[in-house]
Amino acid sequence: MLKKRIFFHMGLKDLRLNDAYSTGMGDDVVNDFYIPILGCAVEYNRISGYFSSKSLAITASGINGLIQNDGVMRLLTSPNLEKKDVECISDILSGDPILLEKYLLQELDSFDLEESFTKDHVKALAWMLKNNRLEIRIALPITTNGNSDPASLFHSKIGYIKDVMGDSLTFTGSNNETGSGLIRNIEDFKVFFSWGSDKDKKCVDIDTLTFEKYWNNESPCVKTVSLPDAVHQRLLTVAPNSIDDLDLEKYYAERKQSQRAIKLYDYQKDAINSWFEAEKRGLFEMATGTGKTFTAIGCLERLLLERTSPLLIVITCPQVHLVNQWETSIRKFDLDVDVLYNSNELGSTWKDKFSDLLSHLNLGRKQSAILITTHRTFSSSKFIEILSRKKKRFEVCIVADEAHGTGAEGAQKGLLPLYDYRLALSATPRRLYDEEGTDAIFDFFGDTLYEFPLDRAITTINPATGMMFLTSYRYVPIFVNLSRGEYLDYQELSTQIQNARFYHGDPDKDVNRDILEKLLIKRANIVKNCDEKYPMFERLLSDISKTLMNTLIFVDPGQFSSILSILDSHNIRHHQFTQSEGAKPAKNGCGLSERDEIIRDLQSGKYQALVAMQCLNEGVDIPSADTGIILASSTNPREYVQRLGRLIRNFPGKEMATVYDFIVCQNLNGVRTILPSELNRARYIGVSAQNSDEILSQLYV
The missing domain is CATH 3.40.50.300 (P-loop containing nucleotide triphosphate hydrolases)
Known part of the structure; x- marks a missing residue:
């Protein structure tokens, strides 16, 4: 079955894309570029240098996203002709399409249907062709007077993507859409954005115009012809009756799994087991650098596998940059989830998209989703109102990073009883001079289940690196x-603090709490400065x-x-x-x-x-x-x-x-x-x- 794992209702603007990609620099262009952009696309236009069974297969990378978006595709390519056959182009151009059919069919007949990756993707394209979602045209180089040009090859490589929002991007470079071009060769290409700089916008306009001129046979140097009927029919013979008969994610899932850099170690598995044994509630006290983020993601991976109902996971962090770091870690772990939202990138639209997402979880249209946000947002009245009103047929898990922050007076509002599963992460969960906030954290999340303190991290070898977890x-x-003046002021404030603490002999009395706090801050500033x-x-x-x-x-x-x-x-x-x-x-x-x-x-x-x-x-x-x-x-x-x-x-x-x-x-x-x-x-x-x-x-x- 097709399964969409890209952003729900996301546009190209919402993706975190690079300005350039290079397989020589280690970029995974299939999983980090093609699949995400096609998951947002409603229109995919591609000029690729050669027509081959492999080019069809790799062209369809991420095509499941385009299909689910009711998208359409236009592919402009050239026949993969041997040099000795180039002179036959003249006959093709003079009106004999049989020769063109011959060479294209020759290529398709060499297509190995037993290779599952190629088979599924070509079948997907054939289904699109059958359902008027795909049009293929063939480009043939000519001279300015309209004759064949045996010295030329149509070697242009342009991609043009448009999303449902009307935003677009183009990409150009050395990459052909062939198996070697995207997986084995060292290839580089640049990306330009319609919402980017003036230079970007100009490049998008130029690339778009170039594609349309080639497509509409308006170039003086290229003749564009429709795909011959026999080739069209040959492709349709492999088209499935239903696109749901294919599993286009299978290849990528297996490939990413084999490449996954994240491996959980015994101590992390012990922490994960302790959380499940505690009925999925508790706190991990783990020092920085000991892998608490991936330990938490390991908990979520198991929770997703064991769930029996649709599941929403809310990850809350104190700072915006941590939200981005969590997104990166989840993608690196390759957590299997239908929808992943980063509230930073949603901007002012987060309320509507969050509400829509919860509706789809209630209806069963989505089975799993993650929202990564800040303590400020997760404890806001609007977030609380939406979640409280919409929670009906799905379960909710809360993961609080730097969980000591959720004990602050304002953030405590977000600690809702409706959270079915609760996990807190902090090297230091207890709040200084705030017993009420500390109690709120432990009352909500539960006891500390696993500890990995600083002294252990400095003296314990990390099995992933062979070095200590932290540098000595x-x-x-x-x-x-x-100074003498500072000392006298410090002593005077210390006396006032002592009196405030024992007002009327009752150290627990709240009357002077605000006064005491101001005195403590004033004394601390003397020391700091x-x-x-x-x-x-x-x-x-x-x-x-x-x-x-x-x-x-x-x-x-x-x-x-x-x-x-x-x-x-x-x-x-x-x-x-x-x-x-x-x-x-x-x-x-x-x-x-x-x-x-x-x-x-x-x-x-x-x-x-x-x-x-x-x-x-x-x-x-x-x-x-x-x-x-x-x-x-x-x-x-x-x-x-x-x-x-x-x-x-x-x-x-x-x-x-x-x-x-x-x-x-x-x-x-x-x-x-x-x-x-x-x-x-x-x-x-x-x-x-x-x-x-x-x-x-x-x-x-």
């Missing part, structure tokens, strides 16, 4: 002191500036402008990495967001450092980064664990990471005392460092 690191604490950090940072730059590369600098908003100025004065090539840089893929089809480009430029050496403010704590993959400078003095375990995680991901050539951490102390009468909140962070990071013995001796002098 050196920890270099840089001790800075509060300690004046001595700036000269000590300059001293550090003087020591390491000659070798400083692939560096992440974590700062607080109050430090941001000063740190940028210091970097400028030391001629350090840097770029900010904040909430203001775009996380959505560019609309020109290149697939890179502004953030992606910045990360790429760090890895290439264009920038030596990224200055991160409040956005590198969760899920941004910058594996090339091997040096971190922590100026922000976070007391939240979740934040400093995540910052460390940004630096110790494995990367080719990275043998060890280095973490410089500015530790704030008070110095009274020559005696240094590390502030308690700072000591907790230093102890946590230091205990797993390669130089842990040295660090512990410094912390407890």
Whole structure:
């Protein structure tokens, strides 16, 4: 049976396509280009260099999507003639179609029906021909006076696709639609988008006009003729009565399965089993780099296989860039699902498309769907209203990445009882100073079922790589002191905090909760913005500036402008990495967001450092980064664990990471005392460092 696995009601604009493809660079052009675009298409126009049974087969790559869209196809090709036969073209052009039939039928008669890949695809095209969904014309080179041109070959290669929205793209390059052209040869082609740049639009117009002129026999150098009747009839002999008799996905599914790079290991399988044993509810506490995303997808794969009703899977993430990363991981895993939505790419249309999708799940028209979205959207009143109103005949699974975020007061609204299955992922699920939010997370998702902490990740070999899951690191604490004024302010605020906590002798009283929170923030800002950090940072730059590369600098908003100025004065090539840089893929089809480009430029050496403010704590993959400078003095375990995680991901050539951490102390009468909140962070990071013995001796002098 035909099975559509592409986006439901998606257009070409919604796909993440490259500007160019190259099989020599490892691109899988069949699965990453042809199948997705044809899944959106209502019109497919193709000029291919040669007419052959293989060209028909590969031309039909993804043709099931086009068929289900009630699409039509026009194929313009040339006969695969031997050089000795070229002179016969004159007879063909003079009005004797029998010769053309002879050569085309000769090719079809050599067609091996036992080759299942070729058989199914040619049968699909024959069905389209029979049902007036396909027209084939033959192109023959001629001279300007209309005679045959034995020295010429019709070697043009243009593809022109239009979707239901009226958007279109064209592609041109070296690729013939033959088995070798798409699977074995080294081929390259460029893609142009009607919604792209002015240059793109112009190229689309030129390619479209070129196709139409060839098709309508308006070129002075090419004569276009209809497919001879005998060849038409020969193709119809292999046409099935019903297109549902074919399984066009079979070849691609087998091929992708054999190529799938993702293999689940025993520890991941243990986590998956624990979730099913707990009735599909629970939490995985797994450090960054230990494969928690693929472990979760493994849970979903098994859930999809075992489901007995239509299933909606909602994956919620704290940041937009994580939504894109989840989509990439699901595609890499090749999860078998009917519909995959990325809410970032749906834009303002997400409400209508989400509502339509749920209707189709209720009606059984779709059996499985995934929506990847943000904590903000999944807890919004509109999302809740649509899901609550539409949930009738399907089940729902929620996967919360960085699940600690769902414990925030606003995000808790999204923790609906209607979710049948629940999975939470977080290296640090407990919320600092927020017992109510922490309780909400565990009450909704259930207990921690599986743990893979940081210290285990640094000392355990990853079976996929033969290396540790995470890179080892050196920890270099840089001790800075509060000034006398800062120390007095710190002590005064500490007294006020203590009084607020024990108001009227009742530490659980809520009256002063807001006041207490403001006092804690005010005191934390003194530590974060300690004046001595700036000269000590300059001293550090003087020591390491000659070798400083692939560096992440974590700062607080109050430090941001000063740190940028210091970097400028030391001629350090840097770029900010904040909430203001775009996380959505560019609309020109290149697939890179502004953030992606910045990360790429760090890895290439264009920038030596990224200055991160409040956005590198969760899920941004910058594996090339091997040096971190922590100026922000976070007391939240979740934040400093995540910052460390940004630096110790494995990367080719990275043998060890280095973490410089500015530790704030008070110095009274020559005696240094590390502030308690700072000591907790230093102890946590230091205990797993390669130089842990040295660090512990410094912390407890």
